[in-house]
Amino acid sequence: MLAAERHSKILEQLRAEQSVTVSELSQALDVSEVTIRKDLIKLENDGLLTRIHGGATITDFLPVERSFTEKLAERSEEKLAIAHQALSHIQPGDTIMIGAGTTTMELAKLLRGMNDLTVVTNAVNIAMELNSQGKHHVILIGGEMRHKSFALVGSVAAENLRNLSVFKCFIGADGIHPEHGLTTLNLAEAQINQVMMERARKVYVLVDYSKFGETYLAKFAGVSDVDRIITDAAARPFVERYVELGINLELASPQGVSR
Amino acid sequence: MLAAERHSKILEQLRAEQSVTVSELSQALDVSEVTIRKDLIKLENDGLLTRIHGGATITDFLPVERSFTEKLAERSEEKLAIAHQALSHIQPGDTIMIGAGTTTMELAKLLRGMNDLTVVTNAVNIAMELNSQGKHHVILIGGEMRHKSFALVGSVAAENLRNLSVFKCFIGADGIHPEHGLTTLNLAEAQINQVMMERARKVYVLVDYSKFGETYLAKFAGVSDVDRIITDAAARPFVERYVELGINLELASPQGVSR
DNA sequence: GAAATAAAACGAAAGTATACAAAATAAAAC
DNA sequence: GTTTTATTTTGTATACTTTCGTTTTATTTC
Missing domain, CATH: 1.10.10.10 (Winged helix-like DNA-binding domain superfamily/Winged helix DNA-binding domain)
Structure with missing residues (x-):
C-alpha cells in the first residue's frame, strides 16, 4: 500500500x-x-x-471558553437524556430553530445522527458544531455576540428572525416556575427566545430538573405558552403541579425514555 | 506494445x-x-x-476548495507577517470589518494584543476567536453558513451589512491579477466582499505571494478599487507591475516590516 | 511509580535516479 | 533495396534516497 x-x-x-x-x-x-x-x-x-x-x-481550532465547557459538564447525563428525547421529535429533512444554551448544544451534537436538516440558530457554537457535521444547512442569524453563551442577540438578530418561519423550535431556559414562567439570566437572550417562539409553529423547551422552581431576571414565556416541556426523570417531583395546570411535560430517563 | x-x-x-x-x-x-x-x-x-x-x-486539476484547516497550515509564516503588517493599521477603539479567510483569521488572532475593538465579520470562526479574547465587541452578520470557509453568505448577510458602516475593512482574496482583479473561488463570498467594501471608508486586502497572477471564478474588485494591498516579501517580483499601475502595495517581511 | 505512549537512533528494505549498453525503429545514403 | 547512420526506446547496473520497523531511551498519564 x-x-x-x-x-x-x-x-x-x-x-x-x-x-x-x-x-x-x-x-x-x-x-x-x-x-x-x-x-x-x-x-x-x-x-x-x-x-x-x-x-x-479532527482539528478543532475553536477557542471554546472554559466557563462554557465547565457548564457543559454539569448534569451532562440529564442534558443528554433530554436531548435524546428532543431528538425523537425531529425528522430528516425538517427545518428547525435551536436557541442558545448547554442543553440545546447537546441536542445539536446528537444531530450528527440525522440527515439533511435546515437549522436556524442564534448560537454560534451550535452553528459551528452543525457545520462540522457537514450534512445540514445552517443558517445563523446576525447580531451582537454574547461572550459567555455564544448567543447572537440584539435588534439585528430579532429582525433577521422575523424573516424566517419554521415548524419546530427548541429552546432552553435558566429557570422554570409555575407562576413566573420561563426565565433567563439575560434580557437580550430572552428577547431572542421570544421572537423564536413567534416564528415557530411548535415550541419545545428543554430544561433539566435543577431549573425547576427557579426564577431569573427575564421572563420570555409563561409555562403554558409552549407546546412541550422536555425534562429529565429527576424532575418527577415537580410534574404533578404542571399536570394540574394542563402542561405537556415529557420526562426523559438516561436509560430509555418515558412520558 | x-x-x-x-x-x-x-x-x-x-x-x-x-x-x-x-x-x-x-x-x-x-x-x-x-x-x-x-x-x-x-x-x-x-x-x-x-x-x-x-x-x-490522479491529479486534481480542478481548483477545488480545500478544507479551511488545510489552508490555514499553508504558508503560515507569510500569513502571520501579513497579519502583523495589517495590525499596524488598527488602533485601540477602532471599528473594523474582517472578511472570511485564513489570512484574516491570522489577523483576528493577533487582535488579542489590542483592546476595545468593535469588529463586524461574516466569518463564524473569526467571531469565535474574537469572542474568546473577551475584550472586543463582536458583531456577526447573519446568513447561510458555508461549510468549507465558515463564512456567512447570502441575501441576509448582505442586507445585514448594508445597515453597518465602518472606517476600515480587511478582506482576503484567492487570486490577484493586474487585469482580472481580485477573485475568489466562491461567488457568494465574492458578493459579501463587495458589500463589505461598500460599507468601509478604507479597504485593505490581505494576500500572500502565492495568490499573485491567479484568477478564480468570482471577481469582487479591480486591483485599483482597494486602498491598500498587503502582501509578503516573497511577492517582490510582482511589485513593479503594480507600482506602474499606481497601486499601493505594502510588503511585510517575517522579521520586521518594510514598505 | 507502573503502564502506556512517544521520540530518537539505527539499519534494512523498498523505491528512485542516473549512466550506460543493447535493442528496435527511423532516416539517410548509396 | 540494401546498408549505414542516427534516434528512440528499453533494460541492467549502480549509487542514492526515502520509507519503515526494531530497539532503546525518554516522556506522559493515571
Whole structure:
C-alpha cells in the first residue's frame, strides 16, 4: 500500500469516528505504530488533524471558553437524556430553530445522527458544531455576540428572525416556575427566545430538573405558552403541579425514555 | 506494445483505482520498473498524474476548495507577517470589518494584543476567536453558513451589512491579477466582499505571494478599487507591475516590516 | 511509580535516479 | 533495396534516497 493511500484511509476514519488511536490504525493498516505516528505528524503539519496522546482527533481550532465547557459538564447525563428525547421529535429533512444554551448544544451534537436538516440558530457554537457535521444547512442569524453563551442577540438578530418561519423550535431556559414562567439570566437572550417562539409553529423547551422552581431576571414565556416541556426523570417531583395546570411535560430517563 | 499504448493503460488503471504502484504496473505490462518510471515522469510532465513514492495518483486539476484547516497550515509564516503588517493599521477603539479567510483569521488572532475593538465579520470562526479574547465587541452578520470557509453568505448577510458602516475593512482574496482583479473561488463570498467594501471608508486586502497572477471564478474588485494591498516579501517580483499601475502595495517581511 | 505512549537512533528494505549498453525503429545514403 | 547512420526506446547496473520497523531511551498519564 502506498503511503498516500494510508493517509487518506486515516483521514477517512477520522471523519467517521471523530478520533483515531495509533494502535487501532497500526492494526487496521498493518504497519508499525512508529509508521502511524510519522503519518500523523505529516498530516498534522498539513493541518488535517490534531495529534493527541494515543492518537489524533479532527482539528478543532475553536477557542471554546472554559466557563462554557465547565457548564457543559454539569448534569451532562440529564442534558443528554433530554436531548435524546428532543431528538425523537425531529425528522430528516425538517427545518428547525435551536436557541442558545448547554442543553440545546447537546441536542445539536446528537444531530450528527440525522440527515439533511435546515437549522436556524442564534448560537454560534451550535452553528459551528452543525457545520462540522457537514450534512445540514445552517443558517445563523446576525447580531451582537454574547461572550459567555455564544448567543447572537440584539435588534439585528430579532429582525433577521422575523424573516424566517419554521415548524419546530427548541429552546432552553435558566429557570422554570409555575407562576413566573420561563426565565433567563439575560434580557437580550430572552428577547431572542421570544421572537423564536413567534416564528415557530411548535415550541419545545428543554430544561433539566435543577431549573425547576427557579426564577431569573427575564421572563420570555409563561409555562403554558409552549407546546412541550422536555425534562429529565429527576424532575418527577415537580410534574404533578404542571399536570394540574394542563402542561405537556415529557420526562426523559438516561436509560430509555418515558412520558 | 507501443509506449503510447502503455500510457493509456496506465491512465485507465489510474482512473479506476485512484492510484497505481510502479511494481504493479511493471508486472501487469511486462516491462521493467525503470520504463514505468519513465512513463510516469512523462505523464506527470503532461499533467495527467502526480507521482508519489512507489507509484502515482490522479491529479486534481480542478481548483477545488480545500478544507479551511488545510489552508490555514499553508504558508503560515507569510500569513502571520501579513497579519502583523495589517495590525499596524488598527488602533485601540477602532471599528473594523474582517472578511472570511485564513489570512484574516491570522489577523483576528493577533487582535488579542489590542483592546476595545468593535469588529463586524461574516466569518463564524473569526467571531469565535474574537469572542474568546473577551475584550472586543463582536458583531456577526447573519446568513447561510458555508461549510468549507465558515463564512456567512447570502441575501441576509448582505442586507445585514448594508445597515453597518465602518472606517476600515480587511478582506482576503484567492487570486490577484493586474487585469482580472481580485477573485475568489466562491461567488457568494465574492458578493459579501463587495458589500463589505461598500460599507468601509478604507479597504485593505490581505494576500500572500502565492495568490499573485491567479484568477478564480468570482471577481469582487479591480486591483485599483482597494486602498491598500498587503502582501509578503516573497511577492517582490510582482511589485513593479503594480507600482506602474499606481497601486499601493505594502510588503511585510517575517522579521520586521518594510514598505 | 507502573503502564502506556512517544521520540530518537539505527539499519534494512523498498523505491528512485542516473549512466550506460543493447535493442528496435527511423532516416539517410548509396 | 540494401546498408549505414542516427534516434528512440528499453533494460541492467549502480549509487542514492526515502520509507519503515526494531530497539532503546525518554516522556506522559493515571
